[in-house]
Every structure is written in structure tokens, then in C-alpha cells.
């Protein structure tokens with residue numbers, strides 16, 4: 340069924356991604372890939388270290404050609420674009436896309452190409468419009484498009500842009516996304 | 531309805547994949563440029579970008595234009611050539627080179643260093659500065675290669691954008707630089723002209739990692755952020771090339787997010803500094 344969960348976040352994302360993953364029921368064992376915008380000079384393992392404190396699953400900074408495994412959380416390394424191939428990751432240092440590297444659009448587009456309707460894309464808080472085109476690509480290929488409710492988001496530009504770009508399957512407060520994913524990934528499997 | 535749309539999208543993607551394969555084969559047979567084993571996800575983005583810029587809506591249509599119009603091929607080549615680089619990129623890498631590689635170099639009467647995929651040369655000038663400050667430059671020769679002639683010309687010229695000097699100075703300091711960075715260049719109207727003496731012992735030459743062979747035996751090979759553009763099979767072949775080109779106890783330096791771990795040569799190297807991707811050939 341669903342094979343990959345992609346999360347994109349920018350301003351305010353450090354906390355939002357942590358909360359989302361801390362709430363995510365352990366039965367949801369799809370690999371989770373996170374593209375979070377950071378300053379290129381930020382500590383290279385900063386985000387992964389922070390997440391490890393809150394998340395019970397293995398959290399890794401992606402390396403080139405790393406295989407994608409169930410139950411793991413993968414973080415796009417700062418200053419690289421993260422792309423998904425079937426079964427593994429690829430990195431690139433192509434120029435920034437909409438001022439961002441990693442670019443959420445690049446991650447989501449490549450993921451939707453590799454996994455089609457097996458992708459769940461989630462756009463969280465952020466102060467730019469990265470991710471909107473990527474989420475639309477996920478949706479176009481039959482994947483699921485989820486967006487954090489702009490009202491509760493620390494910055495609403497990014498969720499607003501995502502909602503404008505595609506017909507989201509659900510717009511949810513942060514604290515409900517984990518449970519929603521549980522329903523999506525487990526209940527459908529039973530039926 | 532929705533399911534039908536998905537199936538159509540999936541079908542389009544399958545066709546797209548066939549078209550991309552055919553285009554790369556065509557480009558290879560018509561022009562000799564071999565991108566057939568480059569990592570597909572990034573390649574596909576680039577090719578589509580060219581298709582959109584040319585105003586065509588399928589990769590096959592782009593292929594048609596490419597095969598009949600060499601100027602279009604030139605434009606695609608520019609799109610496919612990713613030359614992003616910086617001086618003292620990843621400063622901690624240069625610290626590790628100072629602390630762990632330079633002591634090895636001191637034990638040799640002469641060292642040969644290969645910087646593969648050197649792009650416009652920023653990495654080469656950085657390395658030269660480091661070796662100079664450590665007093666081992668005199669006894670070293672750097673072979674700096676790239677597939678792309680035009681970046682090599684810029685590397686030879688050694689003029690880098692002035693507006694980058696702030697960032698590079700920061701990097702240089704973090705990399706353990708021992709002088710004022712501005713000693714190494716002259717600020718001119720068209721950029722920062724780096725000292726010619728830095729490239730006195732550097733040979734710039736074209737070399738294609740896909741098809742060209744080894745051309746010497748080296749004590750150090752630096753290949754950073756180049757192999758990320760290759761697929762696994764090509765990476766493995768390039769790893770063989772590097773392995774064959776390294777002297778025993780020579781050092782292989784990869785990019786910050788590349789690892790020897792996913793290659794068949796893993797067992798032939800020992801970690802010199804696993805964090806900074808420095809590996810020593812031991813068997």
C-alpha cells in the first residue's frame with residue numbers, strides 16, 4: 340500500500356517535525372523522509388540529533404545511495420538536494436530551487452516518480468512556497484496530500500501555498516496528523 | 531475516476547522512463563557523451579528542464595531536436611553540467627586533511643595528488659594553500675581533472691567572484707588557515723585573482739571518469755561530490771579506477787555525504803577519518 344512518507348517543513352519546522360514524529364504510532368512503519376530547510380552553516384547533524392531525543396525510531400542523515408528501510412526516519416543533509424530512487428536515495432548539489440537546498444519540491448517530485456501512489460506527502464509550517472509544486476506532483480500520481488492546518492502553523496505561507504496548489508486529501512492540526520497516518524496506513528491494510 | 535487518473539499517470543511515467551533511456555542512448559551514439567549511467571532522478575529533472583525550455587512536451591520530442599540540432603545538444607550539456615563548488619567547502623574536511631593526511635605526505639619524498647572532478651578549481655586552490663602552509667607543496671604535484679574543458683579554463687585562470695570572498699575567508703579560518711586569506715589574491719574589477727604560484731605544481735587536464743583510464747599512481751585521490759551523480763554500477767567502476775590508481779597506503783577523499791560503505795571496495799580501505807570521508811588503502 341503506502342511505501343513512503345515525505346515531510347517538508349521550513350520556518351518552525353524543527354519543532355513541528357519533532358512533534359509529528361513523536362506522535363506517530365510505532366505501527367506505522369513506512370520509512371519517513373524529511374526535508375527541512377536549514378541555514379547551510381548549521382551543524383551538520385543538528386536536526387537528526389534533536390529528533391533522536393524525541394523519536395523512538397532510528398533517525399539517520401542520508402548519505403548518497405543509502406538504501407531505504409522500513410521504520411527508519413531519514414533527514415535530507417544540509418546543502419544537498421535529496422532525491423528518491425526506487426529503494427534508495429541520491430543526493431545532488433545542483434543550484435538552489437526557490438532559494439532552498441534541500442528543496443522540498445525536488446524531494447517530493449522524485450519520490451512521486453519513484454513510488455507513484457505509494458507516497459504520502461505532508462507539508463508543515465514554513466514562510467515560503469517550497470513544497471507546493473511537489474505536493475501537487477504527489478497528488479497527480481495518485482499519492483496522498485496532507486497539509487498542516489495553516490491556522491495553527493507557526494508560519495502559514497507554506498501550508499497556504501500547498502493548499503492553493505492542489506486538492507489536499509486532508510488539512511489537519513499538527514497533533515492529529517499522526518493519528519491520521521495511523522488510519523491511512525493500517526486501517527486500509529485490513530480492508 | 532481517481533484510480534483511472536493514477537493509472538494514466540503511472541503509464542506516462544513508464545513511457546517517460548523508456549524515452550529517457552532512448553534519449554541517452556541517442557546522445558551517446560550521435561555525440562559520444564555518455565550519461566547512460568548517471569543517477570536517473572537528477573538526470574530526469576535536468577532533461578525535463580531542457581524540454582520545457584525548448585518548448586517541447588515529451589522527451590521524445592526533445593530527442594528529435596537533439597539528434598538533428600547540435601546547438602540544442604550544447605544547451606543540454608550546459609544543463610547537465612553541475613559545477614557548483616566553493617573554496618574550503620566543509621572546513622572540517624580541510625582540518626582533517628591537515629591533521630591526518632599531511633603527516634603521511636611528510637613521509638614521502640614526493641607526492642602525487644589527483645583531484646578528480648575539480649570543476650572551476652576552487653577545491654584545488656584550497657588544497658594548494660593548505661599544502662603550502664604545511665610546507666609540503668614544494669614536494670607535491672596536483673593533477674586536477676574534469677570532463678568539462680570550459681571549467682578547466684576557468685580553473686587555470688584562477689579568478690573567483692569577489693562577492694564570495696567573505697564566505698571563503700570564513701571557511702578558510704574554520705579550516706585552520708594560518709594567514710590572512712587576502713594574502714592569496716588580488717582584488718581586481720572582474721574578481722579575485724589568486725596567486726599564480728599556487729598552481730605552479732598543478733596540472734589541469736581533461737579526463738572523463740566514465741571512459742578514460744588511470745594515468746598515474748597517486749598518494750592521494752580527492753573526488754568530492756562527483757560520484758553522487760553516477761548510478762551504483764558506474765560508481766563501482768570509478769571506485770575500481772581509484773583503487774587501481776592509488777599507491778598502497780594512499781588516501782581516498784570523498785564528499786561529506788559519500789561513503790565507501792556502499793561500494794565493493796569497502797574492505798580494501800581503512801578509515802583514516804570516517805566522519806570526513808578519508809580512507810586509506812590497506813590491501
Ligand SMILES: C[S@@+](CC[C@H](N)C(=O)[O-])C[C@H]1O[C@@H](n2cnc3c(N)ncnc32)[C@H](O)[C@@H]1O
Pocket residue numbers: 432611612613614615616619646647648649650653675676677678681737738739740753754755756759785
Ligand atoms: C558538483 S561539481 C564538484 C566540484 C568539487 N569537486 C567540489 O566538491 O566542490 C561536479 C564536477 O564533476 C564533473 N564531472 C561530471 N561527470 C564527470 C565525469 N564523467 N568525469 C569527470 N568529471 C565529471 C563536473 O563537470 C563537475 O565539474
